[in-house]
Amino acid sequence: MIRSAFLQLVLAATLVSSHILFTYPGSRGNSFITNETFPGGMQWTYPCGGLGLSRNRTYWPTTGGSLAFQPGWFSGHATAFLHINIGLDTDGPDGGPMNFTTPLVKPWQLLGPSNGPYPGTLCLPDVKVPENLGIKAGDNATIQIVELAAHGASLFSCSDIIFVEPGDKRIPPINDTVCFNTTEFGFADIYTHVYHEGVTIENPTKSGVDSILHVFTWLGCVSPLLAGLWLLS
Numbered sequence: 001m002i003r004s005a006f007l008q009l010v011l012a013a014t015l016v017s018s019h020i021l022f023t024y025p026g027s028r029g030n031s032f033i034t035n036e037t038f039p040g041g042m043q044w045t046y047p048c049g050g051l052g053l054s055r056n057r058t059y060w061p062t063t064g065g066s067l068a069f070q071p072g073w074f075s076g077h078a079t080a081f082l083h084i085n086i087g088l089d090t091d092g093p094d095g096g097p098m099n100f101t102t103p104l105v106k107p108w109q110l111l112g113p114s115n116g117p118y119p120g121t122l123c124l125p126d127v128k129v130p131e132n133l134g135i136k137a138g139d140n141a142t143i144q145i146v147e148l149a150a151h152g153a154s155l156f157s158c159s160d161i162i163f164v165e166p167g168d169k170r171i172p173p174i175n176d177t178v179c180f181n182t183t184e185f186g187f188a189d190i191y192t193h194v195y196h197e198g199v200t201i202e203n204p205t206k207s208g209v210d211s212i213l214h215v216f217t218w219l220g221c222v223s224p225l226l227a228g229l230w231l232l233s
């Protein structure tokens with residue numbers, strides 16, 4: 001049973017493609033393309049799904065605001081880790097940020113609904129901008145979402161913004177038709193305990209529930225694959 005669950009998990013992760021798209025603030029555009037330039041799929045390309053800086057930045061408050069996106073869930077036993085980072089300035093090769101090393105929120109885990117490909121929306125209504133960044137009105141930045149899929153590769157979506165004072169009329173309105181959570185999603189913390197003695201890595205295809213749970217407990221950082229198995233068991 002566990003073996004077939006594992007196989008299903010691997011199949012779901014490798015055969016079904018997912019996507020992620022910013023819906024608020026606006027995204028850089030559509031990167032759901034696979035062609036000769038992006039044979040593995042454009043949206044898997046770091047740092048912004050293969051898309052360069054957009055000419056149309058969205059106004060967003062200096063203190064922070066809402067972020068809505070569609071993580072594109074595909075199957076019930078899939079899980080993903082989500083990271084939301086901010087890149088500042090315009091020193092990067094495309095006129096965007098040089099790096100995306102500043103997290104805006106603590107990474108967390110998303111658990112998909114039990115049915116097939118799923119166009120759900122997730123919204124974080126009040127994402128704060130860290131004060132120590134010293135953001136002021138007129139500064140440019142790019143917000144990046146990284147969705148680490150169950151098989152370890154990551155999808156990227158970016159939104160280019162220009163900071164304005166909170167309440168500025170140019171900030172696109174946000175309400176609960178734009179900012180809402182699809183109820184089918186579940187959430188979990190990523191990081192649990194940290195052990196320094198070492199970890200036991202086993203082949204889950206020949207492990208029983210007990211040894212899987214053993215690995216699960218022993219890994220300081222819970223992998224999405226194991227988390228998926230754990231949920232199934």
Ligand SMILES: *[C@@H]1O[C@H](CO)[C@@H](O)[C@H](O)[C@H]1NC(C)=O
Nearest residue numbers: 026027028029030054056058
């Ligand atoms: C910016 O323009 C591109 C190309 O027209 C479009 O695909 C994208 O959705 C726009 N983004 C925003 C934030 O308006």
Ligand SMILES: *[C@@H]1O[C@H](CO)[C@@H](O)[C@H](O)[C@H]1NC(C)=O
Nearest residue numbers: 033034035036037038042050
């Ligand atoms: C693949 O698509 C991207 C995005 O539209 C485009 O920039 C690139 O030129 C395309 N490559 C080929 C070989 O058509």
Ligand SMILES: *[C@@H]1O[C@H](CO)[C@@H](O)[C@H](O)[C@H]1NC(C)=O
Nearest residue numbers: 088089090091098099100101
């Ligand atoms: C990342 O970019 C910011 C803004 O340009 C810069 O201040 C910072 O030093 C960079 N960090 C790294 C690790 O390159």
Ligand SMILES: *[C@@H]1O[C@H](CO)[C@@H](O)[C@H](O)[C@H]1NC(C)=O
Nearest residue numbers: 054055057090138139140162
């Ligand atoms: C912000 O970006 C816009 C266009 O992307 C550019 O015209 C403007 O000079 C930039 N502002 C700063 C302060 O870098």
Ligand SMILES: *[C@@H]1O[C@H](CO)[C@@H](O)[C@H](O)[C@H]1NC(C)=O
Nearest residue numbers: 172173174175176177178179
């Ligand atoms: C919610 O915001 C969207 C986009 O700004 C707008 O099109 C829509 O009319 C608003 N809905 C309500 C109920 O205010």
Ligand SMILES: *[C@@H]1O[C@H](CO)[C@@H](O)[C@H](O)[C@H]1NC(C)=O
Nearest residue numbers: 122123124125179180181187
């Ligand atoms: C959506 O779920 C996340 C994670 O639980 C939560 O932080 C956020 O506030 C929710 N969004 C809305 C609009 O309720």
